[in-house]
Amino acid sequence: MDVKAAEVLELSPVVPVVALDDAEQAVDLARALVRGGIGTIEVTLRTPAGLPAIERIAAEVEDIVVGAGTITEPGQAARAAGAGAGYLVTPGGTDRLLDDLDEVGLPYLAGISTVSEAMRLAERGVSAMKFFPAEASGGVPYLQSLSGPLPGLRFCPTGGIGPDNARDYLALSNVGCVGGSWITPKRLLAAGDWGGVEALAREAAALR
Numbered sequence: 001m002d003v004k005a006a007e008v009l010e011l012s013p014v015v016p017v018v019a020l021d022d023a024e025q026a027v028d029l030a031r032a033l034v035r036g037g038i039g040t041i042e043v044t045l046r047t048p049a050g051l052p053a054i055e056r057i058a059a060e061v062e063d064i065v066v067g068a069g070t071i072t073e074p075g076q077a078a079r080a081a082g083a084g085a086g087y088l089v090t091p092g093g094t095d096r097l098l099d100d101l102d103e104v105g106l107p108y109l110a111g112i113s114t115v116s117e118a119m120r121l122a123e124r125g126v127s128a129m130k131f132f133p134a135e136a137s138g139g140v141p142y143l144q145s146l147s148g149p150l151p152g153l154r155f156c157p158t159g160g161i162g163p164d165n166a167r168d169y170l171a172l173s174n175v176g177c178v179g180g181s182w183i184t185p186k187r188l189l190a191a192g193d194w195g196g197v198e199a200l201a202r203e204a205a206a207l208r
């Protein structure tokens, strides 16, 4: 499935973020999310299982767009694209990294946590971005403050978001989706509890 950058924000109200230890779990996990009504998953490159997990999901699971997360260095974007990622996510952006993302050509959500970082991305023609780490950087009031001076920008906040505060973010006019690891907790992954993941996905899908 092909997506454009701004469309990444529309894939799902909640983007599950996962660091997998075992790529063998990727397909079962993605299918559980789909059954729960979630149309995307961000598999981070924090673990060696990340790239092979992306490859497996892209090849074997329909109805889900798999993104590659924690892109922090030039070169990773091309490898994620080669594995079949539909979009890329970074926690922040240096000029070198952003140039690399532009070269690869996949839609991306680059992380910002200051007004100037958001403006620098906007200067590059990017209007959809990630706000990270959301809670630690000022949370809902901070994002709300950005909507006045930067009305053309939309955000996917992640970091410290869960079932208790996701709705507050999703209610903001400049928020398209929220990201977080709460839908795929380590204890459910360790137990292979796909029914548990499906239930959390269903609750998350109903948040908006």
Ligand SMILES: O=C(O)C(=O)C[C@H](O)[C@H](O)COP(=O)(O)O
Pocket (backbone or CB within 6 Å): 017, 042, 044, 069, 070, 071, 089, 090, 091, 132, 158, 159, 160, 161, 179, 180, 181, 182
């Ligand atoms: O490294 C990246 O590119 C990321 O995507 C960061 C993650 O979105 C957050 O680390 C999720 O934060 P929690 O939901 O608080 O666990």
